[in-house]
Amino acid sequence: MDTIQWFPGHMAKAMRKMEEALPMVDGVILILDARCPNACINDKLVKMFSFKPVLYVLNKADLADPVGLKRVTESFVKDKKQVVCIDAKSKKDISGLYGKIFELLKEKVERNKAKGYFKPVRIMVAGIPNTGKSTIINALVGGKKAQVGDKAGVTRSNQWVKLNELELLDTPGTMPPSFEDQVKAKHLAYVGCINDAIMDLSDLCLELIAELTLLYPDRLKERYRLTDLDKTPIEIYEDICQKRGFLIKGGDFDYERCATAVIDDLRSGKLGRVIFE
Ligand SMILES: Nc1nc2c(ncn2[C@@H]2O[C@H](COP(=O)(O)OP(=O)(O)OP(=O)(O)O)[C@@H](O)[C@H]2O)c(=O)[nH]1
Ligand SMILES: [Mg+2]
Known part of the structure; x- marks a missing residue:
């Protein structure tokens, strides 16, 4: 991303x-x-x-x-x-x-x-x-x-x-003037410390799925009723779209709507209690 x-x-x-x-x-x-x-x-x-x-x-x-x-x-x-x-x-x-x-x-x-x-x-x-x-x-x-x-x-x-x-x-929230560590920046973005408007949420969701597959695979499976995580992150992303009915006319995946839902689930705790460090 x-x-x-x-x-x-x-x-x-x-x-x-x-x-x-x-x-x-x-x-x-x-x-x-x-x-x-x-x-x-x-x-x-x-x-x-x-x-x-x-x-x-x-x-x-x-x-x-x-x-x-x-x-x-x-x-x-x-x-x-x-x-x-x-x-x-x-x-x-x-x-x-x-x-x-x-x-x-x-x-x-x-x-x-x-x-x-x-x-x-x-x-x-x-x-x-x-x-x-x-x-x-x-x-x-x-x-x-x-x-x-x-x-x-x-x-x-x-x-x-x-x-x-x-x-x-x-005081107002203030970020570091620059991010050398983009992994940390991503974690901040997941939990909502960075303005969503400056990012591509589909890209962020794909990164989040990749990370959750490693850290909390069972939570991901359970929340979205997935059977198999032995796939690429994009395939898992599309499985979630499918399971949740995030589709647009013509049967294509609605990546954006899915991203909002998955990121919301993480932020509100619906994916369970997590830590990224
Ligand atoms: N689950 C949970 N939510 C919290 C907790 N503390 C704050 N929140 C929520 O986090 C959101 C941000 O809270 P704020 O108090 O506005 O955060 P802030 O640090 O003042 O944010 P800025 O002014 O934008 O820098 C709100 O939706 C709060 O309800 C907490 O301990 N647990
Ligand atoms: Mg405040």
Whole structure:
């Protein structure tokens, strides 16, 4: 498939605005998609945050393969990164995250206390598009203050959302300026972190089928009632079209409609809990 590259002007601007806001915050939570956490790491942001405490939040854990997620989390711990896995919709996970944020900034909070004054903790919430930054902020504050949507690029500018003791800065999703690793880029595209409009979804679906055949063959078979995966990815793609009735007049395959359906199935968890790393 064509090279995936997505770094529109508004993202460059968003990164500048984040850099400007950085002196105002005590720490950062970096939100990653638990199905491809390493692919979600934007090195440029990590570099920008190198002088701040950072908590890595692997979100959408409800959609991630638990065995793989445990392995990846352990590798973060081994790299001396502060990490937590959450499902933003779970109250228990959100209160755990709340605790982790204060643990991350313990020194700061205690120093303030010792000086005898109360100051709210300020956190920047950052990450690539569609990882759940705004959802997490809403869950932490218990309201609908930040705008949420099921596509990449919903938040367009920095926005403070405040609780008594915690102030959160929502930021727009930002991609790395360039992708050296196209495998990672593909994984981000599967899970919905890249604007669908810039890609050929049939090409993406073909890549996804090839990868699922290796990683989760039984899920693929079960979901689309396939009997034989000992074929080329395009043959499997066409079998899915056939089984699902994605055909156009004259009996040809409707690759596009099938691509939307398969990619949707992956994103919504209908193909089960997956991890690509
Ligand atoms: N299954 C599941 N879905 C989630 C979770 N967190 C967020 N979502 C969904 O993911 C989508 C994106 O959420 P947002 O909060 O808008 O993501 P964002 O990171 O703010 O996105 P941008 O503003 O575009 O960068 C929404 O459809 C959410 O409902 C989660 O833990 N599990
Ligand atoms: Mg947002």
